Amino acid sequence: MQETDRKEKRTIWFVALILFTLLLIILAITNPSKGDYISWLKEEAISRSDNSLEQGMIEVLGAAVIDASTETSNFIVFSVFETNLGNNTIIAIGVANNFIPIKVRIDNALSE
Numbered sequence: 580m581q582e583t584d585r586k587e588k589r590t591i592w593f594v595a596l597i598l599f600t601l602l603l604i605i606l607a608i609t610n611p612s613k614g615d616y617i618s619w620l621k622e623e624a625i626s627r628s629d630n631s632l633e634q635g636m637i638e639v640l641g642a643a644v645i646d647a648s649t650e651t652s653n654f655i656v657f658s659v660f661e662t663n664l665g666n667n668t669i670i671a672i673g674v675a676n677n678f679i680p681i682k683v684r685i686d687n688a689l690s691e
Contacts, residue, residue, distance in 0.1 A: 606656035611673035616660045617645045619678050620669065 657674040666686035
């Protein structure tokens with residue numbers, strides 16, 4: 580009876596290890612790149628703007644400005660992106676082809 584219990588426990592641990600390994604592999608494969616982040620942030624900025632001139636400027640210059648202002652830390656299964664544009668800071672986690680903003684500080688003093 581005890582031998583059967585041990586085999587069942589080993590089987591459960593083996594299955595759990597395989598599932599965990601598969602999860603890590605999937606997360607590594609779907610870890611978004613800096614290019615994915617730039618596209619996401621540019622689209623977010625365009626969708627939040629109600630000024631067509633501003634939207635056009637973001638469309639034309641957004642990718643280059645965001646690229647030059649962003650630092651990326653890749654942790655294989657997820658990445659952290661930090662964009663600093665003057666007094667504006669955006670920090671987001673990229674995981675499973677999604678972005679989760681964790682810090683957004685926008686200084687609207689210029690637009691007031």
